[in-house]
Amino acid sequence: MHFKYTVIGAGVVGLAIARALSMRCGEDNDVLVVEKEKTFGTGISSRNSEVIHAGIYYVTGSLKHRLCLQGRRLLYDYCRQKSILFNKCGKLIVATGSEEIQALEGVYKQARANVVEHVTCLTAEETLQLEPDIQVFAALYSKETGILDTHAFMQSLESDVQQHNGTVVYHSEVIGLKRTAGGFALRMHDGTEMTSTTVINSAGLHATAVAAMLGIHAETMYPCKGNYFYYNGPHRCQHLIYPVPEKKLTGLGVHTTLDLGGRLKFGPDTEYVDATDDFQVPENKTEAFYQSAKKILNNIELQHLLPDMAGIRPKLQRPEDKQIRDFYIQEEPTVSGFVNLLGIESPGLTSALAIGDYVCKDILKLK
Numbered sequence: 067m068h069f070k071y072t073v074i075g076a077g078v079v080g081l082a083i084a085r086a087l088s089m090r091c092g093e094d095n096d097v098l099v100v101e102k103e104k105t106f107g108t109g110i111s112s113r114n115s116e117v118i119h120a121g122i123y124y125v126t127g128s129l130k131h132r133l134c135l136q137g138r139r140l141l142y143d144y145c146r147q148k149s150i151l152f153n154k155c156g157k158l159i160v161a162t163g164s165e166e167i168q169a170l171e172g173v174y175k176q177a178r179a180n181v182v183e184h185v186t187c188l189t190a191e192e193t194l195q196l197e198p199d200i201q202v203f204a205a206l207y208s209k210e211t212g213i214l215d216t217h218a219f220m221q222s223l224e225s226d227v228q229q230h231n232g233t234v235v236y237h238s239e240v241i242g243l244k245r246t247a248g249g250f251a252l253r254m255h256d257g258t259e260m261t262s263t264t265v266i267n268s269a270g271l272h273a274t275a276v277a278a279m280l281g282i283h284a285e286t287m288y289p290c291k292g293n294y295f296y297y298n299g300p301h302r303c304q305h306l307i308y309p310v311p312e313k314k315l316t317g318l319g320v321h322t323t324l325d326l327g328g329r330l331k332f333g334p335d336t337e338y339v340d341a342t343d344d345f346q347v348p349e350n351k352t353e354a355f356y357q358s359a360k361k362i363l364n365n366i367e368l369q370h371l372l373p374d375m376a377g378i379r380p381k382l383q384r385p386e387d388k389q390i391r392d393f394y395i396q397e398e399p400t401v402s403g404f405v406n407l408l409g410i411e412s413p414g415l416t417s418a419l420a421i422g423d424y425v426c427k428d429i430l431k432l433k
Contacts, residue, residue: 069098072262074240074276076101077111078418079410080268081223086422088232090432097232102239107220110270113377115323119413120210122177123311129393131180134413137420144419150218151326157211157306161203162361169310174206184209199302199364211306215326243279249403266405271342271380273408280401285408290379292334293347295355299370301330307362320358331374332359338385347373382409397429405429
């Protein structure tokens with residue numbers, strides 16, 4: 067079997083790339099997606115806050131900035147067209163004391179530099195009109211931030227690929243990858259072999275291992291665990307509520323999010339780890355989450371805070387790094403036809419459709 071394009075990894079970004087390719091090709095056997103798990107998005111893509119980010123925080127001109135802005139607009143339009151549930155609920159970034167005002171002003175300055183629409187400064191009184199139960203000294207309000215049904219989004223992307231004659235295969239782990247005269251030869255764990263002219267490596271936490279099969283010494287990714295807790299008590303929250311972000315943007319701080327059913331969640335925290343498959347949420351983190359939660363929300367009760375889920379981010383940024391690292395999306399200069407995606411963490415979900423277009427237009431030079 068031969069395919070023109072093979073995407074390794076059926077997370078939200080891999081599926082978005084395959085969708086963009088299949089819509090441009092539209093011929094049988096042109097686009098293949100291989101995924102080692104039994105279905106799409108079982109890793110990073112299903113273990114996050116499901117937030118549609120506005121594009122506030124990222125370095126101006128970076129891929130994270132540009133693809134987040136473009137991807138957010140594309141994503142809202144896509145959800146409307148496909149009747150995928152979303153809620154443009156808006157987000158508050160709150161300073162809980164005067165000592166955080168300078169950091170909040172820095173966030174606002176970055177939002178202006180990034181030309182993010184509808185970000186406004188609020189006084190404590192104005193903020194309390196939106197969220198009466200929070201601790202606040204001053205805040206920013208981002209009207210364009212929202213949440214979506216990530217599973218339905220990925221399901222729709224998979225359907226788009228298939229409707230445009232692409233092929234998505236599960237239980238297909240790539241264990242061998244080598245160069246050939248016409249591109250690449252791939253071997254699956256069950257012994258299946260195929261060839262492909264171009265390979266796009268969107269394997270998430272396992273992307274460096276895939277690249278290593280071709281002798282590419284890709285940049286090291288550092289697994290960074292984020293735990294979540296949910297709140298089963300009564301609340302009146304209607305917006306996402308974030309603290310001022312952590313230094314070096316290692317994370318955005320333990321924040322308050324909602325799902326489409328109105329359930330209140332807190333997370334994620336930031337913990338660099340060695341394992342990429344440890345999704346247990348330690349109960350001994352309950353007190354730390356409670357302290358973070360009550361710093362923002364009044365009337366939070368410890369007994370209603372329960373472990374929920376955990377996710378692991380594939381960071382290029384080491385704990386000691388002073389610089390924020392951007393997405394790595396490029397054709398490897400030493401291996402023509404091999405496109406590597408590394409460090410696709412937040413805002414990867416928001417950026418997914420834009421990443422698909424970027425890979426097609428800017429890297430593969432497709433119309």
